[in-house]
Amino acid sequence: xxxxxxxxxxxxxxxxxxxxxxxxxxxxxxxxxxxxxxxxxxxxxxxxxxxxxxxxxxxxxxxxxxxxxxxxxxxxxxxxxxxxxxxxxxxxxxxxxxxxxxxxxxxxxxxxx
Amino acid sequence: xxxxxxxxxxxxxxxxxxxxxxxxxxxxxxxxxxxxxxxxxxxxxxxxxxxxxxxxxxxxxxxxxxxxxxxxxxxxxxxxxxxxxxxxxxxxxxxxxxxxxxxxxxxxxxxxx
Numbered sequence: 651x652x653x654x655x656x657x658x659x660x661x662x663x664x665x666x667x668x669x670x671x672x673x674x675x676x677x678x679x680x681x682x683x684x685x686x687x688x689x690x691x692x693x694x695x696x697x698x699x700x701x702x703x704x705x706x707x708x709x710x711x712x713x714x715x716x717x718x719x720x721x722x723x724x725x726x727x728x729x730x731x732x733x734x735x736x737x738x739x740x741x742x743x744x745x746x747x748x749x750x751x752x753x754x755x756x757x758x759x760x761x762x763x
Numbered sequence: 764x765x766x767x768x769x770x771x772x773x774x775x776x777x778x779x780x781x782x783x784x785x786x787x788x789x790x791x792x793x794x795x796x797x798x799x800x801x802x803x804x805x806x807x808x809x810x811x812x813x814x815x816x817x818x819x820x821x822x823x824x825x826x827x828x829x830x831x832x833x834x835x836x837x838x839x840x841x842x843x844x845x846x847x848x849x850x851x852x853x854x855x856x857x858x859x860x861x862x863x864x865x866x867x868x869x870x871x872x873x874x875x876x
Contacts, residue, residue: 753805
């Protein structure tokens with residue numbers, strides 16, 4: 651069965667510092683992988699996605715993620731965080747049919763000035 | 764493209780009452796999904812429609828829950844005889860296929876008192 655693990659419940663970084671949020675997935679075939687961001691009381695916004703090709707994908711707001719099949723990981727990175735990046739980040743995996751996504755429990759990001 | 768619209772944004776109801784939520788997807792999206800998100804968790808799949816056909820339902824969708832998408836456009840999610848455990852954010856999303864990721868609405872937050 652598909653599943654997603656986000657090992658970091660909460661991360662605090664200083665504004666301008668680099669960021670890496672971890673995501674490990676469990677899926678038997680090539681997965682569809684996504685990162686979403688959620689601000690308080692809001693729905694989720696798609697940051698980036700991977701389903702084939704180049705393993706380093708670029709997203710919106712300066713985010714990127716790297717798919718590593720050998721490690722079953724899809725970590726999200728940003729070279730320099732802004733205070734507006736403070737939010738909840740969710741990694742998700744989709745099956746081949748794409749009908750249902752499995753989300754991790756999220757990583758809460760705090761940015762300190 | 765006005766995005767995915769959900770109404771109401773907030774709903775407080777007494778235990779045992781029935782509630783209904785509405786979702787208006789992006790007009791050209793033929794797939795519509797309902798997810799539930801409880802505090803500190805990622806979204807969990809409830810059900811999905813392709814046009815007007817409900818093609819998949821999660822075990823989370825007990826017999827007190829029913830969803831419809833009568834003309835393949837907007838959808839409603841009804842919860843009968845609400846329980847305190849139904850308190851959550853109910854998220855609607857739409858797309859044209861799983862590999863493209865979802866566009867989420869802002870959600871309906873249900874509080875059962």
